[in-house]
Amino acid sequence: MAHLFDFNYSNPTQIVFGTHSFAKLGELIPPEARVLLLYGGGSIKRNGVYEQVTQALAGRRIVEFAGVEPNPTLETLEQAVALVREQGVDFILGVGGGSVSDGAKFIACAALYDGDGWDIVSGQHVPRLALPVGIVLTLPATGSESNVGAVVTKRATQQKKVFYVPPARPRFAILNPQVMASLPDRQLENGIVDAFVHVCEQYLTYPVGALVQDGYAEAVMKALKTLADTFDQRHDNAWRQNLMWAANQALCGVIGVGVPQDWITHRIAVELTALWGIDHGRTLSIVQPWLLRELIEPKRAKLEQLGRHVFGLAAPSAEDTIAALEVFYRSLRMPLHLRDAGITEPDAADRVWQAVQAHGNAALGTHAEVDAVKTERIVRAACA
Numbered sequence: 001m002a003h004l005f006d007f008n009y010s011n012p013t014q015i016v017f018g019t020h021s022f023a024k025l026g027e028l029i030p031p032e033a034r035v036l037l038l039y040g041g042g043s044i045k046r047n048g049v050y051e052q053v054t055q056a057l058a059g060r061r062i063v064e065f066a067g068v069e070p071n072p073t074l075e076t077l078e079q080a081v082a083l084v085r086e087q088g089v090d091f092i093l094g095v096g097g098g099s100v101s102d103g104a105k106f107i108a109c110a111a112l113y114d115g116d117g118w119d120i121v122s123g124q125h126v127p128r129l130a131l132p133v134g135i136v137l138t139l140p141a142t143g144s145e146s147n148v149g150a151v152v153t154k155r156a157t158q159q160k161k162v163f164y165v166p167p168a169r170p171r172f173a174i175l176n177p178q179v180m181a182s183l184p185d186r187q188l189e190n191g192i193v194d195a196f197v198h199v200c201e202q203y204l205t206y207p208v209g210a211l212v213q214d215g216y217a218e219a220v221m222k223a224l225k226t227l228a229d230t231f232d233q234r235h236d237n238a239w240r241q242n243l244m245w246a247a248n249q250a251l252c253g254v255i256g257v258g259v260p261q262d263w264i265t266h267r268i269a270v271e272l273t274a275l276w277g278i279d280h281g282r283t284l285s286i287v288q289p290w291l292l293r294e295l296i297e298p299k300r301a302k303l304e305q306l307g308r309h310v311f312g313l314a315a316p317s318a319e320d321t322i323a324a325l326e327v328f329y330r331s332l333r334m335p336l337h338l339r340d341a342g343i344t345e346p347d348a349a350d351r352v353w354q355a356v357q358a359h360g361n362a363a364l365g366t367h368a369e370v371d372a373v374k375t376e377r378i379v380r381a382a383c384a
């Protein structure tokens with residue numbers, strides 16, 4: 001009889017949600033802290049977030065580092081680590097989306113490590129200590145604001161890698177849906193799809209009788225589907241509130257406890273960003289439907305459940321659910337093949353496949369026993 005796995009769960013990130021949440025910053029950061037204010041390419045200067053954050057921290061000792069790029073690079077983050085050391089910073093405040101949040105976690109660990117920063121990303125060094133991190137979220141998508149994951153790219157070798165740093169889990173995350181007003185539609189679309197696929201990676205495996213996890217995963221996916229169906233209401237506060245909370249819940253850890261997980265879509269998709277800079281959310285819609293077609297048998301029961309409970313289909317086949325998923329992604333103007341993202345190089349699939357192998361992702365021992373033959377078929381279907 002199927003049953004849950006044992007698990008050990010704690011998520012201590014304090015979530016401060018709502019329109020007035022910036023006012024809490026002063027209470028959340030110790031008054032004596034020397035704070036690194038970390039941000040990206042400047043959206044926060046244009047939309048008033050920078051001003052609100054610095055006003056809430058008036059009189060505090062603040063050092064700024066700007067220029068964390070989307071899909072942050074080791075090369076840039078190491079400059080911030082040098083600044084942290086030079087200025088005696090002891091608190092990292094990231095103001096941005098997943099890229100800034102992930103960068104903040106890396107910096108918090110690397111500042112306390114004397115070796116090469118890539119050791120942390122590659123898993124050669126597992127940090128036990130980190131400077132405290134807080135996040136002001138400006139883009140709901142990744143869930144990075146309250147989880148222990150991070151993704152950093154080494155520009156020199158075009159390697160984009162996920163790593164886990166529990167000591168750098170944010171102490172707090174400020175979720176103020178008003179910051180979403182300046183987000184381009186494309187980032188909202190990416191956010192819905194990224195969050196949806198995060199739930200899939202923790203749900204779309206095989207049934208283990210996890211009534212609570214399945215029910216909650218389906219509730220989060222239904223919310224995301226409703227937000228896509230009501231995309232014309234994206235300027236309403238309620239729409240924004242729901243996306244911000246749904247994206248957080250999709251990858252805060254709670255729906256994945258005690259159930260099998262499958263992160264192969266993500267592990268293949270990172271290569272599309274590393275090679276061509278494609279937005280993270282869009283790489284997922286390119287890879288996932290092909291992966292599901294390849295793994296349709298081991299995932300059949302869960303695909304049927306997804307079709308019934310999330311897409312509202314009566315007695316769907318697994319094939320029907322994959323078709324509904326594609327309609328959903330298309331409704332958000334997502335690419336469903338590499339060529340839809342404008343990449344038409346004849347050797348594109350070869351390059352992706354080489355990178356997947358080089359980075360140790362060709363054969364992944366998940367529930368579906370995805371060997372190199374299956375992985376190559378997925379890559380070639382999505383990219384050739």
Ligand code: NZQ
Binds near residue numbers: 069099100102151194
């Ligand atoms: O850099 P600025 O100028 O701030 O502009 C950003 C950036 O260009 C802009 N933006 C953010 N908030 C805005 C805004 N523009 C206007 N108004 C606002 N309020 O949006 C662009 C994209 O930002 P980014 O942070 O890169 O996007 P996202 O949140 O999607 O993060 C993507 C990164 O997170 C990683 C991805 O791989 C990628 O590197 N992920 C992290 C995960 C985690 N830590 O758990 C899980 C995910 O699966 C994902 O892999």
Ligand code: ZN
Binds near residue numbers: 194
């Ligand atoms: Zn993701």
